[in-house]
Amino acid sequence: MSSSIKQCPECHSVNLTINQEKGEVICRDCGLVIEDRLVDFGQEWREFDHDQASKRRRTGAPMTYTKYDRGLGTDVGQKGDIYRLGMKGKNKFFRLRKWQYRISTAIERNLKLALAELKRVASFLKLPKSVEEESARIYTLAVQRGLVRGRSMESVVAGALYAACRRHEVPRTLDELEEASGIDKKEIGRTYRFVTRELGIRILPSNPVDYIPRFASALKLSAETQSRAVELLEMAQQSELTSGRGPTGIAAASLYVAALINNEKRTQREVADIAGVTEVTIRNRYKELLKKLNFKDSIKKKLSEMSR
DNA sequence: AAGACGAAAGTGGTTGA
DNA sequence: TCAACAACTTTCGTCTT
Numbered sequence: 001m002s003s004s005i006k007q008c009p010e011c012h013s014v015n016l017t018i019n020q021e022k023g024e025v026i027c028r029d030c031g032l033v034i035e036d037r038l039v040d041f042g043q044e045w046r047e048f049d050h051d052q053a054s055k056r057r058r059t060g061a062p063m064t065y066t067k068y069d070r071g072l073g074t075d076v077g078q079k080g081d082i083y084r085l086g087m088k089g090k091n092k093f094f095r096l097r098k099w100q101y102r103i104s105t106a107i108e109r110n111l112k113l114a115l116a117e118l119k120r121v122a123s124f125l126k127l128p129k130s131v132e133e134e135s136a137r138i139y140t141l142a143v144q145r146g147l148v149r150g151r152s153m154e155s156v157v158a159g160a161l162y163a164a165c166r167r168h169e170v171p172r173t174l175d176e177l178e179e180a181s182g183i184d185k186k187e188i189g190r191t192y193r194f195v196t197r198e199l200g201i202r203i204l205p206s207n208p209v210d211y212i213p214r215f216a217s218a219l220k221l222s223a224e225t226q227s228r229a230v231e232l233l234e235m236a237q238q239s240e241l242t243s244g245r246g247p248t249g250i251a252a253a254s255l256y257v258a259a260l261i262n263n264e265k266r267t268q269r270e271v272a273d274i275a276g277v278t279e280v281t282i283r284n285r286y287k288e289l290l291k292k293l294n295f296k297d298s299i300k301k302k303l304s305e306m307s308r
Numbered sequence: 309a310a311g312a313c314g315a316a317a318g319t320g321g322t323t324g325a
Numbered sequence: 326t327c328a329a330c331a332a333c334t335t336t337c338g339t340c341t342t
Binding site: 244245246249277278280281284 | 331332333334335
Binding site: 186 | 310311312314321
C-alpha cells in the first residue's frame with residue numbers, strides 16, 4: 001500500500017476526481033476508472049435514532065455487520081443469578097437458554113458461511129466497503145426474519161448485494177451479479193424483490209446516469225463523450241423519455257449517440273455487450289432520442305463529415 | 309464483409325378484473 | 326387466477342458503407 005496514484009496510467013493526466021461515495025477514482029480527461037476499491041473513510045453504519053447513535057459510534061471496537069456476531073456477542077444469563085429463581089423460573093431459564101443457544105448457533109453458522117460468500121462476491125465485483133456493509137446488514141436482517149428458509153443462501157446473498165448497490169447508487173446489472181455469484185439472474189431478482197418487500201426496504205428506480213462512468217470506461221471513451229452522454233441523458237429525462245424504460249438501455253443509447261457526436265464511434269454491438277442489452281434496444285432508445293431532441297440534423301452532419 | 313436498420317414473433321414480469 | 330399489456334429479446338432479411 002505504498003504507491004498512491006496521482007497520475008492516470010492511460011493518459012498521464014493529473015486531473016483526477018475522487019468519488020467518495022462510490023469509492024472510485026476517475027480520470028477527468030479520459031474517463032478511465034483508475035481505482036475503485038478505495039478505503040472508505042466514512043462511517044460504515046447509519047444512525048436512525050439516538051439509541052443507535054450512542055451504540056454505534058466508535059467508543060471501543062467498531063461494530064461491523066460483516067462479522068457474523070457484529071464483533072459482539074450475547075448469551076442468555078450466565079450462571080450466578082439462578083439461585084434467585086424458583087423452580088418454575090429455573091425451568092424457564094434453562095428452556096430459554098437452550099433455545100437461545102439453538103437459534104443463535106443456527107443463525108451464526110448461517111451467517112458465517114453467508115458472509116464469507118458475500119465477501120467473495122463483493123470483491124469480485126470490486127464493490128466499495130460501504131456497500132458490502134450495507135448488504136451484510138440486509139442479509140443479517142433477512143436471516144433473523146427467517147427469510148432464507150426455502151431459498152438458497154447464495155441467492156439471498158446476491159439479492160442483498162444487488163439491493164445494497166442500488167441504495168448506494170452504484171448499481172450493477174443483474175447479469176453482473178449472475179456472473180459473480182453463479183446464481184441465475186431470475187432467481188436473484190426474485191429473492192431481491194422478496195427480501196426488500198419483506199424488510200420494507202424502499203429502493204428508488206436506478207438512475208441511468210449511475211451506469212455511465214462504468215460503461216464509458218469499459219468502452220474506453222473520453223471524458224468529453226462521457227459528460228456529453230450525461231447531458232443527453234438529462235435532456236431525455238426532461239422529455240420523459242426515460243420512464244418505464246430499462247435504465248441500462250437508456251444509458252447505452254446515450255453513450256452510443258455521444259460517441260457518434262464526438263467522433264469516437266463504437267458499434268452498437270460493442271455498446272450493447274457492455275451494457276447488457278441488445279442492439280435493437282439501443283436502436284429503439286436512440287431513435288427516440290433523435291426524434292424528441294431534434295438531433296437528427298447534427299448527427300447527420302457529423303456522419304457526413306466523418307465520411308469525407 | 310461488417311455494421312446498421314426494422315419487422316415479426318417470442319419471453320418474462322406486472323397489472324387489474 | 327387469468328388475460329391483457331409493455332418492455333425487451335431473438336431472429337432474420339435487407340440496405341449501406
